[in-house]
């Protein structure tokens with residue numbers, strides 16, 4: 001059905017049954033008949049919402065972005081007097097075609113390179129203990145405690 005069709009409120013109130021269930025959310029007229037059984041929140045809430053503008057109820061639940069995207073799938077038109085918002089005005093983050101996969105998140109990776117060990121550290125680590133040991137042995141030798 002053409003999604004640009006404009007309906008009056010009295011037209012929508014004629015679709016208030018389980019077999020023919022229309023609701024209004026954000027000025028969009030939605031035929032949710034086929035969605036009743038799929039609705040994770042149950043079909044009862046939707047049947048109770050039939051023929052009404054339930055924008056507030058829909059928002060109060062805190063529906064996810066996926067749920068908001070689904071609105072477009074069931075849209076059959078607009079309610080009379082509704083100003084179609086600019087893409088920029090739309091705070092719903094609705095996508096324009098039926099359903100867009102969320103953009104793959106770019107992974108950014110970086111390697112933390114440790115500073116290379118300064119050269120003199122090699123000297124300190126190996127040569128200094130060697131010198132200390134050498135001096136110790138020399139001292140023992142001089143004091144006569146060590147016989148080579």
Ligand code: HEM
Nearest residue numbers: 030032040041045049054057058061062063064067070071
């Ligand atoms: C075409 C319109 C609607 C669609 C596409 C829709 C979609 C969904 C989806 C996908 C969920 C699962 C949770 C999430 O992803 O947010 C959900 C949960 C729910 N929805 Fe809807 N919904 C619609 C209308 C409504 C309306 C009008 C009401 C109330 C008047 C309602 C009440 C609920 C409740 C109570 C839950 C369960 C929340 C929970 O368990 O935490 N929904 N709906």
